[in-house]
Amino acid sequence: MAKHSLIPRSAYAGKCIVLTTKHAKSIAIAPPFFEKLNAGVLEYVVDTDQLGTFSGEVDRRGNAIECAREKCDLAFDQLGDTVEFALASEGSFGPHPFIPFLPCDHEILYFIDRRHDFHLHVSHVSEKTNYRKESINSLEELLKFADAVQFPSHALILRPSGSETKTPIFKGINCQQELEKAFEECMKQSAKGNVWVETDMRAQFNPSRMAVINELAEKLVDRLAAHCPTCDTPGWGKVRAESGLPCQWCKSETKMTSHEIFSCAKCSYEEMHKSPHGLLYADPGSCEFCNP
Numbered sequence: 001m002a003k004h005s006l007i008p009r010s011a012y013a014g015k016c017i018v019l020t021t022k023h024a025k026s027i028a029i030a031p032p033f034f035e036k037l038n039a040g041v042l043e044y045v046v047d048t049d050q051l052g053t054f055s056g057e058v059d060r061r062g063n064a065i066e067c068a069r070e071k072c073d074l075a076f077d078q079l080g081d082t083v084e085f086a087l088a089s090e091g092s093f094g095p096h097p098f099i100p101f102l103p104c105d106h107e108i109l110y111f112i113d114r115r116h117d118f119h120l121h122v123s124h125v126s127e128k129t130n131y132r133k134e135s136i137n138s139l140e141e142l143l144k145f146a147d148a149v150q151f152p153s154h155a156l157i158l159r160p161s162g163s164e165t166k167t168p169i170f171k172g173i174n175c176q177q178e179l180e181k182a183f184e185e186c187m188k189q190s191a192k193g194n195v196w197v198e199t200d201m202r203a204q205f206n207p208s209r210m211a212v213i214n215e216l217a218e219k220l221v222d223r224l225a226a227h228c229p230t231c232d233t234p235g236w237g238k239v240r241a242e243s244g245l246p247c248q249w250c251k252s253e254t255k256m257t258s259h260e261i262f263s264c265a266k267c268s269y270e271e272m273h274k275s276p277h278g279l280l281y282a283d284p285g286s287c288e289f290c291n292p
C-alpha cells in the first residue's frame with residue numbers, strides 16, 4: 001500500500017487565501033486555515049447577492065457548486081494575477097434528503113488553487129440549523145416562533161404577506177423592539193392580516209450556520225494538509241464510501257460501508273481503503289435477507 005499519511009508541512013504556509021464573501025465568513029473559515037496550514041484568509045468583500053439571495057429577491061443562477069465557483073472567479077477577475085488561491089462558500093436550506101420533516105443546512109466550500117492547478121470542493125449536510133419559515137397572524141405567534149429559532153442571537157426576516165414574496169421589508173432583525181416594530185409595519189401593509197416570518201440565513205446573522213461552515217472549513221483544511229502519494233499535490237482525501245459489506249451469515253451485500261475511496265484533487269490516482277470500522281462482515285441485523 002502506498003504511503004499517504006498526513007505530511008507535517010503545509011503547501012500554504014505564509015500564503016494568503018482570498019475568500020469572496022459579503023457575510024463575514026472568515027470568522028468561521030480563517031481559524032482552521034491558520035491553525036493547521038499556517039495560511040492567512042483575506043476577505044474580498046463583494047456584493048455576492050448579485051449571484052442569488054436566500055430571501056428570494058435574486059434567484060440563484062445554476063446550482064450551488066457553480067455559484068460558489070463563480071464567487072472564486074470573481075476574486076481572480078477583480079484582483080488579478082497576484083491571487084493564487086480563492087475560496088467561497090454557498091449554503092442551501094431545506095428538508096433533509098432522507099428525513100423530510102427535518103430541516104437541514106447543506107454547505108459547500110469551493111477552493112481554487114492556481115499555483116498547483118486544481119479545484120476542490122467539499123460539502124456537508126447538517127441538521128444543526130434553525131431554518132424555518134411560516135405565516136403568522138398575531139404577535140403572540142411571532143414571539144413563539146422567535147423563541148423556537150433562538151432569536152435574538154439568530155436574526156429574522158419579516159414580510160407583509162401570508163406567503164413568500166420577492167419583497168422582504170425587514171431583514172437582519174435581532175432585537176425585540178425592532179421585531180415588534182417590523183411586525184406592526186408588516187400588519188399595516190398586509191392585505192389579509194398576516195405576516196411572513198423566516199430565519200435570516202446569512203452567516204453573520206446566524207451563529208448556527210457559522211458553526212456548520214467552520215466544521216466544513218476543518219474538513220477542507222484536512223484535505224489541503226494531505227498530499228497525493230503519486231503527484232504530491234495537496235488536496236488528497238476521502239471522496240466517497242462504497243456500500244456492500246457482506247452479511248456475516250448469508251454473505252450477501254448489505255448497505256453497510258465496505259470500503260472508502262481516497263482520491264487526488266489533480267491527477268486521477270485513487271486508493272481503496274478499508275472502512276474505518278474495520279469490520280470484515282456486517283451484522284446480520286442489517287441484512288435485508290436475514291433480517292427483512
Ligand SMILES: [Zn+2]
Binds near residue numbers: 248250251252284288
Ligand atoms: Zn444475511
Ligand SMILES: [Zn+2]
Binds near residue numbers: 233
Ligand atoms: Zn495526484
